[in-house]
Amino acid sequence: MTGRNDRRGARATADLVAREANVSRVAVSRAFNPNASLKPEKRDRILQIARDLNYTPDVAARSLVTRRSHLVGMIVPDVCSPWESQEIDALTTALQAEGFATLLFKAKADFSMDQTLLTYMRGFNPDSVIAFTENVDADVLTGFLDRAVPIYVIYDDGTEFGDKSSSLYDRLLVRQRDGIEQAVALLQGFGAQRVAYLGGKRQSLANRERERMITQILVERGMQPPTVIDGDYTYDTAYRATLDLFRVEDGADAIFAANDVGAFGAIDALRHDLGLSVPNDVKVIGFDDIPQSHWKAYNLTTVRIDLEDRVRALVRLILRRLRNPEDGPLTETLGTRLVVRGTVG
Amino acid sequence: MTGRNDRRGARATADLVAREANVSRVAVSRAFNPNASLKPEKRDRILQIARDLNYTPDVAARSLVTRRSHLVGMIVPDVCSPWESQEIDALTTALQAEGFATLLFKAKADFSMDQTLLTYMRGFNPDSVIAFTENVDADVLTGFLDRAVPIYVIYDDGTEFGDKSSSLYDRLLVRQRDGIEQAVALLQGFGAQRVAYLGGKRQSLANRERERMITQILVERGMQPPTVIDGDYTYDTAYRATLDLFRVEDGADAIFAANDVGAFGAIDALRHDLGLSVPNDVKVIGFDDIPQSHWKAYNLTTVRIDLEDRVRALVRLILRRLRNPEDGPLTETLGTRLVVRGTVG
DNA sequence: ATGCTCATTGCACACGTTTTCATTTTGATG
DNA sequence: CATCAAAATGAAAACGTGTGCAATGAGCAT
Numbered sequence: 001m002t003g004r005n006d007r008r009g010a011r012a013t014a015d016l017v018a019r020e021a022n023v024s025r026v027a028v029s030r031a032f033n034p035n036a037s038l039k040p041e042k043r044d045r046i047l048q049i050a051r052d053l054n055y056t057p058d059v060a061a062r063s064l065v066t067r068r069s070h071l072v073g074m075i076v077p078d079v080c081s082p083w084e085s086q087e088i089d090a091l092t093t094a095l096q097a098e099g100f101a102t103l104l105f106k107a108k109a110d111f112s113m114d115q116t117l118l119t120y121m122r123g124f125n126p127d128s129v130i131a132f133t134e135n136v137d138a139d140v141l142t143g144f145l146d147r148a149v150p151i152y153v154i155y156d157d158g159t160e161f162g163d164k165s166s167s168l169y170d171r172l173l174v175r176q177r178d179g180i181e182q183a184v185a186l187l188q189g190f191g192a193q194r195v196a197y198l199g200g201k202r203q204s205l206a207n208r209e210r211e212r213m214i215t216q217i218l219v220e221r222g223m224q225p226p227t228v229i230d231g232d233y234t235y236d237t238a239y240r241a242t243l244d245l246f247r248v249e250d251g252a253d254a255i256f257a258a259n260d261v262g263a264f265g266a267i268d269a270l271r272h273d274l275g276l277s278v279p280n281d282v283k284v285i286g287f288d289d290i291p292q293s294h295w296k297a298y299n300l301t302t303v304r305i306d307l308e309d310r311v312r313a314l315v316r317l318i319l320r321r322l323r324n325p326e327d328g329p330l331t332e333t334l335g336t337r338l339v340v341r342g343t344v345g
Numbered sequence: 346m347t348g349r350n351d352r353r354g355a356r357a358t359a360d361l362v363a364r365e366a367n368v369s370r371v372a373v374s375r376a377f378n379p380n381a382s383l384k385p386e387k388r389d390r391i392l393q394i395a396r397d398l399n400y401t402p403d404v405a406a407r408s409l410v411t412r413r414s415h416l417v418g419m420i421v422p423d424v425c426s427p428w429e430s431q432e433i434d435a436l437t438t439a440l441q442a443e444g445f446a447t448l449l450f451k452a453k454a455d456f457s458m459d460q461t462l463l464t465y466m467r468g469f470n471p472d473s474v475i476a477f478t479e480n481v482d483a484d485v486l487t488g489f490l491d492r493a494v495p496i497y498v499i500y501d502d503g504t505e506f507g508d509k510s511s512s513l514y515d516r517l518l519v520r521q522r523d524g525i526e527q528a529v530a531l532l533q534g535f536g537a538q539r540v541a542y543l544g545g546k547r548q549s550l551a552n553r554e555r556e557r558m559i560t561q562i563l564v565e566r567g568m569q570p571p572t573v574i575d576g577d578y579t580y581d582t583a584y585r586a587t588l589d590l591f592r593v594e595d596g597a598d599a600i601f602a603a604n605d606v607g608a609f610g611a612i613d614a615l616r617h618d619l620g621l622s623v624p625n626d627v628k629v630i631g632f633d634d635i636p637q638s639h640w641k642a643y644n645l646t647t648v649r650i651d652l653e654d655r656v657r658a659l660v661r662l663i664l665r666r667l668r669n670p671e672d673g674p675l676t677e678t679l680g681t682r683l684v685v686r687g688t689v690g
Numbered sequence: 691a692t693g694c695t696c697a698t699t700g701c702a703c704a705c706g707t708t709t710t711c712a713t714t715t716t717g718a719t720g
Numbered sequence: 721c722a723t724c725a726a727a728a729t730g731a732a733a734a735c736g737t738g739t740g741c742a743a744t745g746a747g748c749a750t
Contacts, residue, residue, distance in 0.1 A: 011470075011491040013736060024700050029738060036738095037698060054489070059468045060405040060414065061736035064705045069405065071448075079434035080636065082425065089424035092451045096462075101469060102449040103416075106437045123404045124446060125356075144399070146356040235640060268641035291425065295580060296613035297642040358706060369730045374708060382728060406706035409735045 012055040073126035077107045082290040090311040134205040142167035155209035170330040179303035179336030190345040192254035197226040200233040200258035238265030260286035284343040299342040357400040418471035422452045427635040435656040479550040487512035500554035515675040524648035524681030535690040537599035542571040545578040545603035583610030605631035629688040644687040
């Protein structure tokens with residue numbers, strides 16, 4: 001009555017298109033599948049009529065028989081984190097180009113992932129799953145998903161990850177040693193003596209690996225191991241932790257933060273509350289190289305994990321796995337390097 | 346061979362559970378539907394066996410018959426924008442609690458949404474669609490989705506939105522007049538004379554409405570209409586635009602930015618490049634109140650749109666629409682208010 | 691004309707659910 | 721014990737698609 005489209009909620013089906021085009025329903029199906037054999041002119045006519053009728057194959061029905069949902073599940077603890085939102089954005093764009101849609105799930109804030117969420121996600125039958133939360137056991141996740149193979153991000157040798165040979169998962173290996181080595185060398189070059197490590201979440205594997213690697217490299221170069229303060233990757237916690245650090249003892253002359261946002265918190269605490277100069281009094285280095293790091297207020301020197309490379313590697317993993325479901329564990333490798341800006345000297 | 350689960354890719358089905366429990370498949374279906382009539386002890390037994398077999402109803406198969414996909418589509422131009430990522434995060438959390446999953450799509454960077462993307466999304470049959478991109482015609486979108494009803498965010502009276510009475514959509518009405526009035530009053534109170542409006546994207550409806558409203562209120566209060574500079578909601582553009590503003594003419598003594606991130610760019614340009622003091626030389630006010638606005642480096646005075654309220658309103662719209670698909674247009678209203686921090690005086 | 695290959699076509703079934711609808715069981719009431 | 725309403729149950733029919741299989745037709749060499 002109101003518009004041109006009276007029967008709202010009535011979706012055009014392949015049957016309708018078939019009737020309209022005087023062909024069988026199978027022909028319509030084939031028209032939308034490029035490798036199916038169908039007379040070209042017939043295909044064109046069908047596609048034209050389909051367009052007129054606003055028809056698109058129903059993904060749910062299709063996935064029921066093809067066993068491909070064209071969904072990629074992403075489990076994220078905090079979408080607001082600049083690093084994660086960057087990755088979601090780039091991944092979604094890249095996957096969209098390959099015909100996959102992003103299915104977003106929010107994990108608990110404490111980086112954990114409960115059974116309920118997994119069960120819930122499983123029902124949607126994602127073709128692949130990327131967990132931004134690290135501390136979910138590989139055995140659990142792999143056993144849980146039936147056709148999808150999860151992807152894990154492993155840092156350096158990943159000794160902490162343990163041997164999960166019983167379950168199948170693919171790996172993105174991040175070699176952060178290079179970047180950290182450059183960072184420590186720079187700090188040492190500018191005469192830093194007492195460096196503090198402003199950590200991320202204790203449960204975070206990346207965080208523990210960073211701490212371990214930094215300690216190792218400092219010692220190798222004949223420097224003191226770092227003072228370690230725990231954080232949770234947020235600005236506020238880093239801010240307070242920095243105040244604490246400079247209250248009790250005489251502090252540090254360099255701060256290595258587990259992520260860029262934490263470095264921002266440290267810088268603001270030093271400058272606006274402790275009256276110290278960055279980099280003259282205290283040098284600061286971050287991790288990630290998020291877009292905000294080049295903002296003039298911070299202009300942060302940081303260890304860069306290249307987003308484009310990272311996303312490309314992840315997409316490659318997903319596509320390879322989907323093409324050859326029976327393959328053994330796949331691995332992609334990624335490097336890191338220092339980006340020098342204004343917070344060291 | 347390798348693990349306990351030999352037949353990977355073989356998902357447990359309702360039939361299997363039924364056989365295992367010596368009941369019909371229908372009983373299994375009912376066991377997972379709380380309002381279906383089923384003997385309690387029987388239901389418990391079925392659910393127990395289902396858990397043992399790691400069974401969950403297949404969402405695709407279910408949605409095929411119930412005509413509910415339990416998917417909410419979100420079309421986002423830039424996931425990295427703090428404001429949008431906040432909203433995605435909160436919406437996903439809230440919807441997840443209601444049993445819906447977030448289906449994320451990336452629109453073109455220029456705020457446009459092409460037919461291809463719409464067609465693509467349509468195939469997934471989302472139960473509802475939230476467009477963070479405003480300049481897609483309501484007629485197009487409504488006509489395109491078959492069962493979902495889109496939600497539009499309208500600012501104040503939304504005169505620019507035009508009369509789309511022919512198509513059905515729901516409205517979230519944001520009354521930004523209050524917040525802007527408080528902001529202008531504050532600026533006037535601190536003696537501002539020449540205020541500039543540092544705009545967002547030209548295509549953005551919110552941006553045009555903000556400019557219109559600010560101009561109107563300034564004039565009502567006997568002040569000069571603002572100098573208007575276009576931007577695109579990003580830090581970098583706002584930074585350069587501010588430099589330009591103070592190069593040609595003698596600038597402004599107050600800047601009203603279309604969003605917080607833009608305000609950050611303006612502040613950094615003033616302080617780090619032009620050697621001006623905020624708030625002594627120039628006062629700055631933003632829009633949104635994102636988490637970064639209370640960071641010490643900025644400590645921004647801004648017009649707040651409450652995220653919690655906004656998300657609650659959106660979820661209410663979605664649920665009401667899903668419960669009563671045949672209702673006329675639904676509307677929710679939202680206020681704004683000024684949050685006073687350190688960038689005015 | 692005959693045989694052969696190969697592309698094209700359509701029938702019927704499968705995918706895993708929910709939902710009528712008719713039937714059986716239960717439990718309460720007279 | 722008989723009666724009746726209500727609750728519990730299962731058979732069968734959808735939902736919209738892809739695919740194996742057999743049938744058809746065209747093209748070409750013999």
